[in-house]
Amino acid sequence: MAAGNETQVHVYEQVATLISCGLSVLGSLLIILTYALWADLRTTPRRLLAFLSIADLLSAGSYFYGACRMFDRESWDCVAQGAISTFSNTSSFFWTVAIALYLYVFIVRANQRAADGLVQYFHLVSWGVPLSITLAALLLRKIGYDASEVSVGWCWVSIRARDHVAWMLLTGKVWEILAYFTLPVLYILIKRHIQRAHATLSEYRPILANNTTSNSLSSMADLKLTLIPIIFIFLRMWSTIRFILMLVRSPARQSPVLVTLHGIGNTFQGAANCIMFVLFTQPIRTRLAAFFCCRNQPPTSQQRGDTNTPSYSNGTVPQGWDSDN
Template sequence: MEEGNRTVVYLAEQVVVLVSCGLSLAGSSLIIVTFLLWSDLRTTPRRLLVYLSLSDWLSAASYAFGVWKVFQTDSVDCVVQGSVSTFANTSSFFWTVSIAVYLYVLIVRCSQRGADSLEPLFHLVSWGVPLIVTVAAVSLNKIGYDASEVSVGWCWVRIHETDRVLWMLLTGKIWEFLAYLILPVLYVLIKRHIHKAHAALSEYRPILAQRPLAHSFSSMADRKLTLIPVIFIALRIWSTVRFILLLADSSARQSPVLVTLHGIGNTSQGAANCIMFVLFTQPLRTRLCNALFCCCCCCCSKCRAEAQDSHSAPHRQLLAQDTSSQREEEGTSQARTDR
């Protein structure tokens, strides 16, 4: 399994991770497209989700390039790919936490104005900090070939740098650890607040609280609030495990199963967000189904029209020939009559 200080990335692992990248690219694109298509969806939470999707799209694209190439040494494209993925991945952490902070201020603090006023700060932190960290790492020649020891073919922090652990922390891991801590706390506080509010509403308005539709929406929102930190941790934990195994100098970090899970986890955030916030959202799902249905109907109508045209074209041609022949015969007859 080991070839010096390098983790082998097998073809099957490449294929699986590339498929995961493709799904994430498609999911992130779908979130962005739905936001652009329907103006009533352009709320602040959705806009923050679009910024997160932009980061996830860029991250998945850079990871896909790295997995496809499976870099074997330092090169210009290795450094570029490692820089882009470092920036996008770190930005994704910040935007994920920013959405949680926004929902906390909006729901628990009951301050729409306060939550909306945080958006400029979110931009400053979520784009600025990753950019500063990435520029510093590239300037100091820290980004490059990492022998897939804490990646799956792509480039990150140079594996032979003496201070590689420090730069791995600065360019991703420390923000990942903070997200592990912050996200569950914020979403637990939000869920507690919602449950208390729902209990108070049930006490004073029992008829409304027992409505099936209201209960359905409440249950869906509750499941989403539970799933957001759970899915984030479930996807990202495998890269953390490999990082810890690297610190312990354990060969278990090179296990094909662990490498594959790491690749899937790091590249699936966009697909997971699409499933939660598009496919599991009834109004959006209905709109997408209607749009797909209309597209299919238009395509079928167009195909039928083209088929009818192609089928009737020979008949029209024969009719034109018959008409032309008839006119020639009439002309000949008229000429004979004149004589």
């Protein structure tokens, strides 16, 4: 490894990364918990979100271990941590795109049967492809110490491998960059379709259009459809920037600000999903409050989820995905 190719990770960068990892672990567990506790939340979109949370949980946990260890050389646990993070991080990319594709087929194509039929292929691709890539990288000894060139203390693709750039692309960066383009396109198409559906409803059913609650729910669902790709890109872009800077051998890749943003961005996805789909979902907040604080109180109709959700034909997202279901 050439001199100067090792990025020094400062204590505050390490602490920021560990806090982000911890929040993502808690957030992912909370999403999985809500799915396991309440049967009426076990819709297909929420099930896909639970699988994404499993991948994010593994990812955050492996990054937490790597950030704690702050590897300075290759070792067995460096390789193990690198393999787990490679698998889970790549799987997270696939599940994130899979959810967007499911919503597109369900909403825009108006074909729930086709959307549900995709789930088995989502499992095959989102678990199978990352596992195959990770096993190949392990067998060819490509995973190891990367000198924090495109990480923050954890291990990934060995910086000593001659073809490390190609393996960095294959084990993450290609899928990450593809997601940058795929997610905005799918969610823009979904938003446009919902907006057209609501415009039609407002023309033929003025009473519904003037309903404050209906408008509020639609606005929250619309906001989430906007935030999903924006948050994903904002969190992941810092690692991509550092990867590009590494390719051009720019010393800017070692900037403390950029390293800190990379450490937080790569590890915060589970927490971000929890904020959007648990903490910003009022009925789930109510249920959690009752579960943790007021177990002896009988649930209200809202806590039981007795809300009347318009069908997809009215321009709504699938039940279990929007702000109040």
